Amino acid sequence: MVEREVVIKNRAGLHTRPAALLVKVAARYKSEFIIVKDGMEINGKSIIGVMTLAAEQGSRLTLRFDGDDEEEAARTVMDLFERGFDEA
Amino acid sequence: MPETTSHKREIVLKGVPASPGIAIGKAYFYAKYIPRVEERSLKDGEVDREIERLANAIAKADKELSKILSFARQKLGDAKAKIFEAQVMILHDPYLNDAFVQRIRSEKKNAEYIVHSEFDKYRRLMLTAPDDYMHERAHDVDDLKNRIVRNLQEEKLISRLEGAAIIVSTALTPADTMILSRNETLGYATDTGGITSHASLLSRSLKLPAVVALNAATDHVETGDTVILDGYAGILIVNPTHKRVKEYETKRETFHRFEAKLAKLRDLPAATLDGHTVELSANVEFEEELEYVQLQGAKGIGLYRTESMLIAGEEFPSEEEQYKNYKKILDRAYPHAVIMRTFDIGGDKIEPENIKEDNPFLGWRGIRISLDRPEIFLTQLRALLRASTRKNLAVMFPMVTDVSEVRRAKEFVKRAKEELRTRKARFDNSLRLGVMIEVPAAAYMAAEIAREVDFLSVGTNDLIQYTLAVDRCNNIVSRLYREFHPAILRTLAQIVAAAHNEKKWVGMCGEMAGDPLATILLLGMGFDELSVIPAFLPEIKKIVRSVKLADARRVAEEAMKFSTTEEVEAYVTEAIRTMCPDIPLPSNSV
Numbered sequence: 001m002v003e004r005e006v007v008i009k010n011r012a013g014l015h016t017r018p019a020a021l022l023v024k025v026a027a028r029y030k031s032e033f034i035i036v037k038d039g040m041e042i043n044g045k046s047i048i049g050v051m052t053l054a055a056e057q058g059s060r061l062t063l064r065f066d067g068d069d070e071e072e073a074a075r076t077v078m079d080l081f082e083r084g085f086d087e088a
Numbered sequence: 089m090p091e092t093t094s095h096k097r098e099i100v101l102k103g104v105p106a107s108p109g110i111a112i113g114k115a116y117f118y119a120k121y122i123p124r125v126e127e128r129s130l131k132d133g134e135v136d137r138e139i140e141r142l143a144n145a146i147a148k149a150d151k152e153l154s155k156i157l158s159f160a161r162q163k164l165g166d167a168k169a170k171i172f173e174a175q176v177m178i179l180h181d182p183y184l185n186d187a188f189v190q191r192i193r194s195e196k197k198n199a200e201y202i203v204h205s206e207f208d209k210y211r212r213l214m215l216t217a218p219d220d221y222m223h224e225r226a227h228d229v230d231d232l233k234n235r236i237v238r239n240l241q242e243e244k245l246i247s248r249l250e251g252a253a254i255i256v257s258t259a260l261t262p263a264d265t266m267i268l269s270r271n272e273t274l275g276y277a278t279d280t281g282g283i284t285s286h287a288s289l290l291s292r293s294l295k296l297p298a299v300v301a302l303n304a305a306t307d308h309v310e311t312g313d314t315v316i317l318d319g320y321a322g323i324l325i326v327n328p329t330h331k332r333v334k335e336y337e338t339k340r341e342t343f344h345r346f347e348a349k350l351a352k353l354r355d356l357p358a359a360t361l362d363g364h365t366v367e368l369s370a371n372v373e374f375e376e377e378l379e380y381v382q383l384q385g386a387k388g389i390g391l392y393r394t395e396s397m398l399i400a401g402e403e404f405p406s407e408e409e410q411y412k413n414y415k416k417i418l419d420r421a422y423p424h425a426v427i428m429r430t431f432d433i434g435g436d437k438i439e440p441e442n443i444k445e446d447n448p449f450l451g452w453r454g455i456r457i458s459l460d461r462p463e464i465f466l467t468q469l470r471a472l473l474r475a476s477t478r479k480n481l482a483v484m485f486p487m488v489t490d491v492s493e494v495r496r497a498k499e500f501v502k503r504a505k506e507e508l509r510t511r512k513a514r515f516d517n518s519l520r521l522g523v524m525i526e527v528p529a530a531a532y533m534a535a536e537i538a539r540e541v542d543f544l545s546v547g548t549n550d551l552i553q554y555t556l557a558v559d560r561c562n563n564i565v566s567r568l569y570r571e572f573h574p575a576i577l578r579t580l581a582q583i584v585a586a587a588h589n590e591k592k593w594v595g596m597c598g599e600m601a602g603d604p605l606a607t608i609l610l611l612g613m614g615f616d617e618l619s620v621i622p623a624f625l626p627e628i629k630k631i632v633r634s635v636k637l638a639d640a641r642r643v644a645e646e647a648m649k650f651s652t653t654e655e656v657e658a659y660v661t662e663a664i665r666t667m668c669p670d671i672p673l674p675s676n677s678v
Contacts (some may be wrong), residue, residue: 016225046182046183048184053172
C-alpha cells in the first residue's frame with residue numbers, strides 16, 4: 001500500500017470538473033484508491049464520493065493506493081494534484 | 089357575495105412580464121413528483137428480481153436525463169448545458185451502482201429504500217458543507233434520487249401533456265421549461281422567478297409568453313381551469329368571464345396582426361419621420377440568443393452580460409475560455425458593434441466567494457469586485473482585448489460611483505494591453521471604453537465620467553432602484569418602483585446633457601429602453617441608442633418610425649414639468665396614443 005499527503009492547490013477545489021477528471025484518471029488503474037479528509041474515507045473512483053468530500057482549496061487530503069499498480073497510480077494522481085488539475 | 093352560478097370566480101393575478109405574448113387556454117398545474125419511499129423486506133428469491141428492477145429504473149432515468157441534456161445542448165449550447173452534467177456523471181458512477189446492488193443483496197430491502205438511503209447519506213453530508221455550491225449539488229442528488237425512485241414506482245415523467253396548455257407551477261427549472269416546451273405549450277406562469285432567470289430567457293427564445301413572480305398563482309389554479317396569460321402586462325387571469333375572454337381574443341388578434349406588421353419593419357432603419365436615426369440594439373445574455381436578435385432586426389448589441397459565462401460556485405473561466413466566448417459573439421455580430429460589460433457580479437447576481445453581506449445591493453459588486461481582484465479583472469480584460477481585433481467591440485464597466493474607479497479601471501486596461509504586447513498578441517488598440525451609469529452618484533458626476541471615456545450607457549433598473557430607494561424584488565414596496573418618477577426624468581435628462589456636452593455618445597440599456605411608453609420621451613431627451621430585450625425591438629422601432637424628433641423633444645420638455653409620477657404617466661400615455669394610434673398598448677389597468 002502507498003500513502004501520500006496532498007494539499008489542494010487549484011482555486012475551485014474538487015468541484016465537478018476536477019472531480020470528474022480525478023475519477024477518470026484513477027479508473028485507469030487496478031489499485032484501490034481511497035481518499036481521506038478529516039477522518040472521512042471515500043472511494044476515489046466514485047464521482048459522488050469525491051464530490052461529497054467538498055474539498056476546497058487548501059484542504060489537506062490523504063491518498064491511499066492499494067494494488068499491483070499502486071506506485072504508478074500514486075504518481076499519476078499526485079501529478080494531477082500538483083498541476084492543479086490543469087486549471088488555467 | 090357568494091357565487092350563485094357554477095362559474096368559478098374570476099381572479100386577476102399580477103406578476104412580472106418575462107416574455108411577451110397572449111395565451112388563452114386550459115391551465116396545467118405542473119407539480120414536481122416527490123415520491124414516497126417505504127421500507128420493505130424482500131422474501132427469498134426476490135433479490136435478483138429487485139436488482140433487475142433497479143437496473144431498469146436506472147436505465148430509464150438515464151434515458152430521461154440524456155434527453156434533457158441533449159435538448160439543453162441544442163437550446164442553450166454546450167457551456168450552459170453543463171449545469172445538467174453533474175447528475176449524469178453521478179448516475180453513471182460504477183461504485184454507487186455497486187453499492188446499491190450489494191446493499192440489496194446483504195440487507196434484503198427493496199430498491200426504493202436502498203436508493204433513497206444511499207443517496208441520502210451523500211445528500212446529508214453535502215448539506216453540512218458551508219458553501220452554496222455543495223447545497224446545489226445536494227439538490228442535484230435529490231433530483232436524481234427522485235428520478236430513479238419515480239422510475240422504480242413506474243410513474244412516468246410527466247412531460248407529455250394532453251392538448252394545448254398554459255403551464256402553471258411554483259417554479260420552473262431550465263430542465264422543466266425545456267422538457268415541457270416539447271408539448272403544445274402555450275405559455276408559462278410561475279409563482280417565483282425573475283425576468284433574467286434562465287427559464288424566462290428560454291421562454292423568450294421559444295417565443296412563448298411567460299409571467300413570473302405571481303406569488304400564489306398555484307394556490308388559485310387547478311389543471312383544467314381556463315386562464316389568460318398576458319405576457320405584455322404580466323397578468324394571469326384565472327376563470328375569466330366570457331366578456332374577458334372575448335376582450336383578450338380581440339387583444340390577441342390585434343397583437344398578432346401588429347406583430348406581423350412589425351416583422352416587415354425588420355430591415356427598415358430606426359429613423360423618425362423627420363430623418364433622425366437612433367441606434368436600436370439588443371441586450372443579450374447568451375450566445376444562442378444572437379440568431380433571434382438578428383431576426384428581430386437589431387443593428388448591434390448594446391449590452392452583453394459577460395457574467396452569464398459564470399456558473400454559480402464554479403471557478404472563473406480562463407482567459408482562453410473567455411476569449412473564445414467573446415470572439416464567437418463578436419464574429420456573429422460583425423460588422424455590427426457589441427458593447428460588453430465586464431463581470432457584474434454581487435448584488436442579486438452570482439456571489440463570487442460565498443461572502444454574506446447584509447445588504448448586497450449596497451455591497452461588493454460590479455467594478456468594486458474587479459478592482460479588488462486584479463487577477464480576475466486582468467484575465468477578463470486580456471480576453472476582451474484579444475477578441476477585439478475586428479474592431480467591433482466596446483467595453484463598459486458596471487456599478488461605477490467614482491471617477492477614480494474609472495481611472496483605475498483604465499490603468500488595468502493599459503496593463504492588460506502591455507501584457508498582450510509582451511506576448512505579441514493582437515488587439516484593437518483603440519478599443520472604446522464606457523461606463524454604465526446606474527448609481528445616482530455617477531449620474532451627478534456624468535460629465536466628469538464622460539470626460540474619462542468614450543461613451544456612457546444608462547442602466548435604468550439599478551438607477552431607479554437606487555434613486556427611489558426601492559428594492560423591486562421586495563413585494564411590499566415594488567409598486568413604488570416607477571420609471572416615470574419625475575426625479576428619474578430629471579436624472580436621465582441631466583446624464584444626456586452632460587454626455588453630449590462632452591461630445592460623448594450616450595445610450596440606455598435598462599428595461600426602460602424597451603418600454604413603449606417611454607420611447608418618445610427617451611428619443612426626445614436625445615439618447616443616441618436604445619438597447620432592449622430582443623422581443624421588444626420591432627415595437628420600439630415602429631414607434632421611432634411613427635414620430636418626428638421635433639415632436640418627441642416637445643414631449644420630453646413637457647413631461648419634465650410635472651411633479652408626480654401619475655401626471656407623467658398620463659401624459660406619455662396620451663402622447664403615444666395620439667402620435668402612434670396603432671400601437672396596441674399593454675393594459676396595466678385590469
